[in-house]
Amino acid sequence: MKLFSISFLCATFSAALQISVESSGGNSSIFQYGLMLEDLNYGGEGGLYAELIQNRAFQGSSFYPRSLVAWTPINGSVLSLQNLSQPLSSALPTSMNVATGIGNGIVGFANSGYWGIDVKAQKYTGSFYVKGSYTGAFTVSLQSNLTNEAFASTQINSNSTPNQWVQHEFTLTPEKDAPNVNNTFAITFESSDVQGGSLDFNLISLFPPTWNNRPNGLRPDLVQALSDLKPKFLRFPGGSDIEGLVQGQEWKWNETIGPLKDRPGRPNCWGYEETGGLGLIELLLLTVDLDLDPILAVEDGHWLNNEVASQADLESHINSTLDQLEFITGATSTPYGALRASLGYSSPWKIKYIEIGNEDNIYGGLPSYISYRFQAYYDSIGSKYPDITVMASTVELVLPAKAVGDYHQYSNPDGLVGQFNYFDQNGTKNTALNGEIAAKFANGLTWGDTAQIFPWWIGAVSEAVFYLGMERNGDKIIGSAYAPLFQNMNSWSWSPDLLQFTADPGDTVRSTSWHVIQLFASYEITHTLPQTESFGPLYYVSGLNQNTGTHIFKAAVYNSTGDYPVSVTFDGVEKGTSATLTYLVANDPYAYNAAGQPEVVQTKNSQIIASEDGEFAFTLPNLSVAVLETGH
Incomplete structure (x- = not known):
């Protein structure tokens, strides 16, 4: 170039x-500004996904073992993880046993949330499952971790039995805002009313008001920051996260739909377990709420440990993608369209673009991607869904005439400015998406060097220059998305990111790069x-x-x-x-x-x-x- x-x-x-x-x-x-969303930096779990309870269902894996992280006992109760012969579900086999301890009185447990819980004078909705013999009432509360002041509390009569799991639902409405997010959610009960000395709990959930008041929904301040960008598309659910660390841990769409008790979660590639709560339907609803065109990214038999599926084994991965497309777009007369309707969504969504994999030019993926994987997906999808445009996850291969490439660019400011004319010099017959872009390093630095923690002004200006180069070629560049979107300031592994946040919505920061995108997206050419x-x-x-x-x-x-x-x-x-x-x-x-x-x-x-x-x-x-x- x-x-x-x-x-x-x-x-x-x-x-x-x-x-x-x-x-x-x-x-x-055809150029548009859009969004690229995957769960890293606790940007989904603990971020966009509004669930306030961390480790709500004790999910884990060999990479991130099950634990009692975020849970603490109250008044001498003893907490332990159990895999009961009668679990809540096959998807959620591990539960928390709460033993009453040696004395009588009020016992229980508390959860610290994702580095705190924001408590406002608003309605919170929650539920939990319990198994065991208990004849009293449960008290659920939101309280200060510093002063023990209860901001909201309610009692729920127990319907618990020793033979089955019973869900208990509740609401909490604090009368005032807490002064900070150093708060906990607690469930307590009278130990003398427990027969057998312990109770088992699972899937303990608490939600604040969500965007558009959707159940199992999204955090309003973060969605508002996305909406204010005036984006036109959403590429999801990844990113590297769709691929999986090893075979079997790829993002499986059918494990992210339906009741939460049937979603097993998975280890993502960014250092933590996903609950599966931010699933396919939740992401599709985000495209509805923000009027975005979905760009659906699917796993393609390529894992981050450099493994790839053989030609013989690839068919099951392709079939899963075809099933997913039928679930999203199919009539209710089709098997997967009927499944969608059974979950409350009789009307199908429309998919214009589907991307095969993510960055298959790295982690040993390119030879097989060129020789058989991409073409197999392209042919199978094209024969059944001719109106869907198939997108490659790289531009490092010769594409069929109707296919689209995806070009990612992370660089320093001078590097981005130097690529202003990249699409002038590298014009092809294929259109392209710039699916990920960011000024990541200070001038003079590159991969292997320390990245910037936050987007900074000279970096944002250099991104603007690169955007202008794409807009000049708007007849062949579908659009561009900054990546990553979110950075939880309590735990993150990649920087810089477009938006920073904590448990406190007052800490949400719209970066310098956000302002540049917002300006350009507001004036469409x-x-x-x-x-x-x-x-x-x-x-x-x-x-x-x-x-x-x-x-x-x-x-x-x-x-x-x-x-x-x-x-x-x-x-x-x-x-x-x-x-x-x-x-x-x-x-x-x-x-x-x-x-x-x-x-x-x-x-x-x-x-x-x-x-x-x-x-x-x-x-x-x-x-x-x-x-x-x-x-x-």
């Missing part, structure tokens, strides 16, 4: 760059237009939004030593026409947003009136990202 030299761009400019934008020519643009081209240190794209009838000019200034004067003329736009200029800037190239700190991204707005010949003249600071839009 052709790379720009960054060093020669440093200069101070006094004469404005004259940019003339033609009124015809160019190309229709549906048709690019030919323009004067002289790039560096100003990078730009021009076009029309044919839905609003406006002209749009998007730009970023990278590596100029002074303010950069710009003159833009749109053919056919007359003197006196008004345009709005919006640009983002920060005081420091290394500035980043963090919880409890002032917003570092400054938004500047001004109205500009076209002078003679329809010229819009303005000046942009170094390291700024801008959009100019003419009046409707």
Whole structure:
């Protein structure tokens, strides 16, 4: 590829760059800004998935053994894990035994949540399963871990029996907000009313209000941050997480649907066990709630330990994908469409794109991907679902004419700017998705070096330059998504990430990169237009939004030593026409947003009136990202 030299761009400019934008020519643009979602950095469990109880069903594996993490005894009770001969379900074989201990009185257990529990004056809904002989009442409460103050408490008469698991449901409504998230959820009971000295508990769950009030739903502040980006697609559920650490641990769609007691969970590839609660239907409902096109990524017989399925063994993986597509899109007269309907979703979803695997160019996957795996999926899906576009997880193979490639780019700021013209120089007959992008390293650093913890301003500007390069090629680039999305500041393994959060919604941070995407996504170019081209240190794209009838000019200034004067003329736009200029800037190239700190991204707005010949003249600071839009 052709790379720009960054060093020669440093200069101070006094004469404005004259940019003339033609009124015809160019190309229709299919480019959209979207989202890429997988569960890492506790971004699903403990994050987007609104469940407040950590380790609710004592799930585990050989990678992440079952434990009592997040659970503590109350008043001398003794907690232990048990695999009973009569488990709650085959999916959830392990439960917590709570022995009453040596004395009488109130005993029980508490859960600390995912590094705290946010308690507000709002309604919480919960449930738990219990097995054993108990004739009293259970008390459930939300209380301070520091002062033991109870913010909400309710009693539930026991229906527990020694012969079967019985679910108990409840609601809690605190009368006031807790001052912090250092709170616990507790279940207590009278030990003298327990026959046999212990009770068994499993699937202990507590939810706050969720986005759109959906059961088993999503955390509102995090979904709001996604919605405010104005995204158009969601690529899910991965990412590396769909592949699995070893064979058998890939993301299995049919183990993430139905009642929670029938979801076994799995070890993900990012250091923790997934409950399966954030499953296929929950993710599809997110696409409905945010009006997103789903890009469904499926496992393809490739694991992160460099194993791949043989040609003979690949058929079962393909059949699972076909079953999943029938579940999502099939009529209720089909077996899997009927299964979907039985779960309460008679209307099918529509799938436009399906991606085969994730980054099959690494972990030993490329030879088999080229020789048989991708083509086998492509042929099988195409024969049954000809309207679904099949996407490869890499661009490092020759694709069928109708297939789409997926290009991922993590780099340093100079590296991203240097790829501004990547899609100019590497045009093919196939369209492509930029499924993952981020400025990950400081300039001069790369893989193997320390990554940035947070998105930072110069990195965000370099991402803007790369986005502009894709928008210029909007006829062949489907869209782009920053990755990863979420970073739980209590436990994370990958950085930087688009959004940072803790258990406290007040700590949710919209990063510098978030602001750049939000600006560009707010001004959609549906048709690019030919323009004067002289790039560096100003990078730009021009076009029309044919839905609003406006002209749009998007730009970023990278590596100029002074303010950069710009003159833009749109053919056919007359003197006196008004345009709005919006640009983002920060005081420091290394500035980043963090919880409890002032917003570092400054938004500047001004109205500009076209002078003679329809010229819009303005000046942009170094390291700024801008959009100019003419009046409707």
